[in-house]
Amino acid sequence: MSTPTKKQAGTRWAKPAIVAGSIVIALLVLVLAARWFTGLDAVKSWMVTYRGQSELPATTPVGFPAWLGWQHFLNMFFIVLIIRSGWQVRTAKRPPAHWTRNNKGLIKTRNAPVKISLDLWFHLTLDALWVLNGLIFIIVIFATGQWLRIVPTTWDVFPNAISAGLQYLSLNWPTEDGWVNYNALQLLTYFATVFIAAPLAILTGIRMSGAWPKNAKRLNRVYPIELARLVHFPVMIYFVLFIIVHVTLVLATGALRNLNHMYGSSDAVNWWGFGIFALSLLVTAGAWFAARPLFLRPIASLTGKVTK
Numbered sequence: 001m002s003t004p005t006k007k008q009a010g011t012r013w014a015k016p017a018i019v020a021g022s023i024v025i026a027l028l029v030l031v032l033a034a035r036w037f038t039g040l041d042a043v044k045s046w047m048v049t050y051r052g053q054s055e056l057p058a059t060t061p062v063g064f065p066a067w068l069g070w071q072h073f074l075n076m077f078f079i080v081l082i083i084r085s086g087w088q089v090r091t092a093k094r095p096p097a098h099w100t101r102n103n104k105g106l107i108k109t110r111n112a113p114v115k116i117s118l119d120l121w122f123h124l125t126l127d128a129l130w131v132l133n134g135l136i137f138i139i140v141i142f143a144t145g146q147w148l149r150i151v152p153t154t155w156d157v158f159p160n161a162i163s164a165g166l167q168y169l170s171l172n173w174p175t176e177d178g179w180v181n182y183n184a185l186q187l188l189t190y191f192a193t194v195f196i197a198a199p200l201a202i203l204t205g206i207r208m209s210g211a212w213p214k215n216a217k218r219l220n221r222v223y224p225i226e227l228a229r230l231v232h233f234p235v236m237i238y239f240v241l242f243i244i245v246h247v248t249l250v251l252a253t254g255a256l257r258n259l260n261h262m263y264g265s266s267d268a269v270n271w272w273g274f275g276i277f278a279l280s281l282l283v284t285a286g287a288w289f290a291a292r293p294l295f296l297r298p299i300a301s302l303t304g305k306v307t308k
Helices: 006-038 041-049 066-091 118-144 157-169 184-208 217-222 225-252 255-264 272-290 293-300
Strands: 098-101 304-307
Touching (some): 041 157, 066 118, 184 225
């Protein structure tokens, strides 16, 4: 195997460097354009009317209960591992092992179970847990009124979202109090993530899984697997970008207070929420490391036969 020359190594790093440089330049241009635009008198007047935050209904609860913090952690835990396992399914050339479901347990089918890769088994298992966690989340937020914080209830949320976006882009970030009310751009982003991106991930994932009925010819013509594949991967990219932007803004707009909101169920500014967040990262990192065939085989064998 030949060792790459200095010229080849330089060429390999040149394209990523050009892409990164182009992104930085584009962002600088957008920031300068936003600062010029928001400095116009007409725009200033418009942004006085639409400050970036819509009024919430009077019945909207204030603050974040402890169960919401647990939901947030579990969602983060599952989605990180789902992205990891999904990427493995997409890129692995030779699966480390295969899994075939036992056909004698709670789930019995007339046809013999299909053998799938261990990576796909792990991905589907995580999907099922993530969906279960999501269903609990949806039920509880509607039962407690927390849905009012992430579902638009007035039309002025849209101009306010544009205003908030211009404020972020011009680096004059909107003044906000997430304990009481998200800004309109946050609200729409959370709504899109919970009620659009998540259902799309589930519906396309089911279409690509073995649970989808293969003999439903009419249904398969209306919803072909190629369409599901076309949508599923971009949805994963959306979640990756959402996580990057979300974490960046959490840390950049008052890390201790924001982390206390999400993990400490408190509006105080102290290190309690940060400590819980750090512990959650360690747990997630440990699960990331443990998600290997050595540890997955005995778990998968509880519900099926694991073979090479």
